[in-house]
Amino acid sequence: MTQTKPTADTESQEPVTPSVPFVRALLRNPTMVTFAVLLAIIAAFSILAPDTFTQRSNFTQLAQNVAILTVVSVGTTFVIITAGVDLSIPSGIVLGEVFAVHALKLIGTGGDTTAADVTADQTKAWYILVALAGALLAGLIIGTINGLVVAYLKVPPLLATLGTLGAGLGAALILQNGVNTATYALDPLGHGSWIAAVPNLIPIALVVVVAGFILLHMAVFGRHTFAIGSNPEAARRAGINVERHLLKVYIIGGVSAGFAGFLSVAYFSTTSIGGHSTDNLQAITAVALGGTSLFGGVGSIIGTLIGVWIPAVLKNGFVITGVQPYWQDVAVGLVLIVAVWFDQLRRRTRNRG
Amino acid sequence: MSVTPLLEARGIDKRFGPVQVLKDVDLTVTPGEVTALVGDNGAGKSTLVKCISGIYPIDAGEFLFDGQPVTIHGPRDAAGLGIEVVYQDLALCDNLDIVQNMFLGRERRSGLVLDEPTMEQMAAETLAGLSVRTVKSLRQHVSSLSGGQRQTVAIAKAVLWNSKVVILDEPTAALGVAQTAQVLELVRRLADRGLAVVLISHNMNDVFAVSDRIAALYLGQMVAQVKTTDVTHAQVVELITAGRSGDLGLAAEKIDNGVEYADTLTTPGAEQ
Ligand SMILES: Nc1ncnc2c1ncn2[C@@H]1O[C@H](COP(=O)(O)OP(=O)(O)OP(=O)(O)O)[C@@H](O)[C@H]1O
Ligand SMILES: [Mg+2]
Numbered sequence: 001m002t003q004t005k006p007t008a009d010t011e012s013q014e015p016v017t018p019s020v021p022f023v024r025a026l027l028r029n030p031t032m033v034t035f036a037v038l039l040a041i042i043a044a045f046s047i048l049a050p051d052t053f054t055q056r057s058n059f060t061q062l063a064q065n066v067a068i069l070t071v072v073s074v075g076t077t078f079v080i081i082t083a084g085v086d087l088s089i090p091s092g093i094v095l096g097e098v099f100a101v102h103a104l105k106l107i108g109t110g111g112d113t114t115a116a117d118v119t120a121d122q123t124k125a126w127y128i129l130v131a132l133a134g135a136l137l138a139g140l141i142i143g144t145i146n147g148l149v150v151a152y153l154k155v156p157p158l159l160a161t162l163g164t165l166g167a168g169l170g171a172a173l174i175l176q177n178g179v180n181t182a183t184y185a186l187d188p189l190g191h192g193s194w195i196a197a198v199p200n201l202i203p204i205a206l207v208v209v210v211a212g213f214i215l216l217h218m219a220v221f222g223r224h225t226f227a228i229g230s231n232p233e234a235a236r237r238a239g240i241n242v243e244r245h246l247l248k249v250y251i252i253g254g255v256s257a258g259f260a261g262f263l264s265v266a267y268f269s270t271t272s273i274g275g276h277s278t279d280n281l282q283a284i285t286a287v288a289l290g291g292t293s294l295f296g297g298v299g300s301i302i303g304t305l306i307g308v309w310i311p312a313v314l315k316n317g318f319v320i321t322g323v324q325p326y327w328q329d330v331a332v333g334l335v336l337i338v339a340v341w342f343d344q345l346r347r348r349t350r351n352r353g
Numbered sequence: 354m355s356v357t358p359l360l361e362a363r364g365i366d367k368r369f370g371p372v373q374v375l376k377d378v379d380l381t382v383t384p385g386e387v388t389a390l391v392g393d394n395g396a397g398k399s400t401l402v403k404c405i406s407g408i409y410p411i412d413a414g415e416f417l418f419d420g421q422p423v424t425i426h427g428p429r430d431a432a433g434l435g436i437e438v439v440y441q442d443l444a445l446c447d448n449l450d451i452v453q454n455m456f457l458g459r460e461r462r463s464g465l466v467l468d469e470p471t472m473e474q475m476a477a478e479t480l481a482g483l484s485v486r487t488v489k490s491l492r493q494h495v496s497s498l499s500g501g502q503r504q505t506v507a508i509a510k511a512v513l514w515n516s517k518v519v520i521l522d523e524p525t526a527a528l529g530v531a532q533t534a535q536v537l538e539l540v541r542r543l544a545d546r547g548l549a550v551v552l553i554s555h556n557m558n559d560v561f562a563v564s565d566r567i568a569a570l571y572l573g574q575m576v577a578q579v580k581t582t583d584v585t586h587a588q589v590v591e592l593i594t595a596g597r598s599g600d601l602g603l604a605a606e607k608i609d610n611g612v613e614y615a616d617t618l619t620t621p622g623a624e625q
Contacts, residue, residue, distance in 0.1 A: 218466040223449075227457055230446035237408065237444045238458030239429040297448035 031291045031303040033342050037335060038306050038313065045317035052320050060198065066312045067201035068260045068267070069282055070305065074212035075256025076283040077304045078249050081216075082229045083296025084150060084157035086253040089260075089280040091168025092142045096135035096261020097271040098172045101181045103134025120187035127185050128266075135262035136255055142168050143254020147247035165280070172273050182270040190266030201263060208256070213301040225249060229296030285311065285332065289339050295347075310335060357420065359384045359549045360405070360436065360518050365414035367397075367404055374400045378414070378575045380568055382518060387540060387550045389560040389581070392570030393593055398553045399441055401570070402520050406431040406438045432459075435517035439507045439524060441553075447496035451488060452476045454495055455510040479513045480505075483539055501532030508539055512548070519543055520551040525559055537563050557586050571596035576603050 045053045052058065072089050079086045104127060107115035115127040142164055149160040192200050216222035224245050227235040236242050260279075265271060288294060289310055290303025315328040360382040367375035374397045382388050392398050403409045405416065407425035416423050418434050425431050431438070445454050452469070455476045461468040476491055485505050488498070495503060504524050511519050521540065525533040533556075541563045544550045554560050560567060561581060568578040569592040576596045584601070591598035 214466065220460045220462060220467060223453060223457070223460055223467065226449060226453075227446045230448040231444065233442075234444035234446050235457065237406075237428050237438075237440065239427065239432065240458050297446070 029291075031300055031306065034289050034291060034303060034306045034310065034339060037339075038310050041310065041313050041317065045313070045321065049317070049320045053317060058316070058320075060202070062309075062312055062316055063202045063205075064199045065316075066308050067205035068263050069279065069286065069312075070205040070308050071208045071260045071263065072257050072279060073283045073286045073304045073308050074208050074301060075253040076287050077212065077290075077292055077299055077301055078216065078225055079157075079253045080284070080287050080292050080294060081225050081296060081299040082246060082249050083294075084246070084249070085284065085294070086146065086161045086250065086257075087158065087280045088142055088146060088161040088164040088168055088254070089257045089283055090276040090278075091165050091172065092139050092254050092257025093261040093264060093276045093279055094172045094271070094273050095138035095142060095168050096258035097265045098175050098181075098261075098273070099134035099138035099258070100131040100186070100262050100265050101134075101183055101271055102175065103130045104183060104185050106130070115185050116181065116183045118185050120184045120191075123185040123188060128189055131186055131265070132259075132262050135258045135265075137258070138261065139255040139258020140251060141254070142257065143251035144247070146254060147250030150250060151243040151246035169273070176271065176273055178273075180271045180273055183265065184269050186262075186266035187269060190263070190269065201267060204263065208259070209301060209305060216299075216301055221245075221248075226297055226299075229298075231297075282311070285336055288343075289332075289336055291339070291343065293343050293347075294340075298343075358382060358417075359419060361417040361420075362401070362405065363415050363417065365401065365404055366412040367400055367409060368412055374573050375404065375411075376573045378570070378573070379578075380575060381578060382549045382551055383566070384517070384549045385544055385547050386565040387544045387552055387563050388566045388568055388578075389564035390551055390553045390568050390570065391555070391560060391589060391593055396570040396593075397573040398570055399522055402438055402440075402522055402551075402553070405520065406436060428458075432514065432516075435515065437511035437514065437516040437519050439504075439511050439519070439521045441522040441526070443503055443507045445495045445503060445507060448494060450492045450494050451498075451506050452491050454506060455479070455513055457510075459514070475513065476509070479509050483509055483512065483542065485509065485539070487535075499532070500527050501529070501535060504528065504532070504536050505539065508536070508543075512543060516548065518549045518551070520553075522553045523555065524552070525554065525556065533559065557589060560589070561586065569593055569602070571603070574603070577601045 072093065076086055076089065101116055104116035105114045107127060107130060109115055109118060115123070115130070118127070145164055146157075146161050149155045149163070150157045189200055194200060195203060216225065224235065224240050227238070227240065228242055228245060232242050264276070286307035287299070287304050289307030290300065290305070292299030292303060311328060311332045314331050315325055318325045318327050358381040362378060362380040365375050365378040365380075366373070378397070378401060380388075380390070380401070390398050390401070400409065404411045405425070407427040407430050410426075416425060423434060425434070425436075446457065449457065452473050456472045461472050461475075463471070473491055480488065480491075483505075487505065488502055495506060498506065508519070508521065508524065524536050524540070528536060537559055540550060540552055544565070552560070552564060564581045566578060567581055567584065567589055569576050569589065571592065574596070577592050579601065588598040588601060592602050596603045
């Protein structure tokens with residue numbers, strides 16, 4: 001049989017010689033860009049307000065402030081990596097709050113009162129668990145609807161989750177008759193600190209981040225999430241059940257929102273049915289700032305974590321330095337545009353090959 | 354040398370709505386041999402491959418593997434039998450690296466987490482076993498690879514699993530001279546290792562360079578399956594373009610099978 005002659009052993013593919021190595025490296029790793037931005041912002045405020053900004057208590061306060069947004073942003077990272085989007089986060093959070101409170105109301109504590117009416121020192125651990133179960137159920141419902149509609153009915157995620165955003169918020173208002181419910185039953189969780197002087201929300205958010213990191217970057221689940229975002233047809237041919245995986249991803253998004261709702265009730269001691277309307281945009285901003293591509297297939301949990309901190313640090317720094325805090329919105333908007341522009345640049349340089 | 358066929362397709366019919374794309378197609382694939390599957394654009398080559406790999410359900414016919422009838426309902430069934438396909442469009446994930454692509458859908462785990470060192474090592478061994486020396490890093494994203502390297506990764510992915518049948522759909526279509534030679538050399542090496550290889554190609558030089566057998570599809574019908582050494586370039590081209598060449602192809606079959614084929618073939622424009 002004829003044997004083909006090996007005409008060339010090595011291909012002439014030189015690595016792109018970086019003209020400005022540092023800039024090249026940055027371009028290649030979007031997470032580094034945003035991390036550098038975050039460090040620059042922190043450095044700037046540390047110089048401008050050395051006494052107040054750099055205090056440990058200020059950073060603890062910051063970490064507590066971003067904890068709830070961190071939780072939903074981790075879920076959103078998964079969704080966006082599949083080239084999807086979840087606008088229904090506010091309804092997941094609010095329904096999570098409402099379901100948590102309604103779950104507490106199911107527990108009678110004698111007379112007309114329920115577990116939702118107890119004071120912080122009367123509450124029991126299992127009350128808190130029941131509220132948690134309620135909140136997670138709300139997230140599961142929203143996430144499942146999103147997933148079924150996106151994965152199986154093939155409705156574009158933007159519209160599918162826009163639909164569940166409106167429907168979920170409406171359902172929450174119906175369940176609450178339009179008014180919020182206060183409860184102190186979850187206060188030990190939302191206001192306590194298991195670890196010396198560290199508010200509970202911080203370790204809780206940290207656990208979510210670590211779990212998200214493992215699931216996304218170290219487990220088969222995450223690998224398939226990236227693959228679907230990168231090339232769904234290739235994923236399908238590799239034997240991955242793309243629809244079922246997408247369903248799971250949207251459930252993660254919904255459940256993380258429901259859990260955030262639970263944390264929100266625990267922290268604010270009340271539902272806040274009107275108070276989360278921009279949480280979806282905040283989460284998407286954080287995820288995009290962190291280098292996760294809205295085109296799918298690229299992203300990281302660490303990036304999202306950084307992306308959550310940039311707006312928070314800016315706002316905090318502006319308040320401390322006496323700048324009108326509204327400048328935060330302006331600054332975040334600009335940083336976001338730059339971050340996404342870098343993502344585009346990076347794609348273009350890569351696709352040249 | 355008559356080796357028993359490893360994979361046999363018998364009487365495969367496939368239609369997309371009113372369009373009959375495959376009609377009573379037989380194909381025999383033998384271990385240690387490269388079978389070239391040729392045919393004009395739209396003849397049904399890629400469709401046949403997708404039927405074999407379970408991406409498309411077939412309307413009639415059967416597959417025999419090692420002489421046993423098998424049903425293939427999806428890529429996993431095909432992979433379970435040891436059938437791997439390198440598709441025309443490659444179907445690699447650009448944003449994943451070489452190792453991640455090679456193991457996609459079949460990742461190794463240790464406990465709950467991915468076993469990256471093992472996968473990296475297996476990928477390296479597979480590429481080394483194929484004498485592939487052109488990729489710099491296994492952790493390179495596939496998007497940064499050249500066409501030939503991408504093809505190589507797709508082929509390495511297919512042979513990673515102790516596969517028995519490897520089907521390559523136009524692996525050299527987009528490649529330059531040097532890269533084509535490399536891929537063909539790789540294809541030959543697979544067969545020499547005892548795999549049954551099916552190579553789809555439009556390039557007669559490639560077909561004659563590496564194949565042991567040629568199977569020609571013409572308008573969805575298998576018109577001939579012959580030994581490469583028994584035919585000339587010109588004959589194969591005739592089979593591809595006209596469905597017949599001398600006593601090969603449809604004219605010869607018509608004698609065996611009556612007028613059935615003649616109807617569809619003499620009036621290709623006048624179908625129902
Ligand atoms: N999913 C589909 N739906 C409808 N028709 C299809 C589909 N896939 C293929 N066809 C038709 O089936 C016929 C055979 O297509 P196929 O892709 O198998 O050809 P091919 O031999 O691989 O051609 P090429 O050499 O151009 O790759 C074509 O006429 C094509 O239009
Ligand atoms: Mg084809």
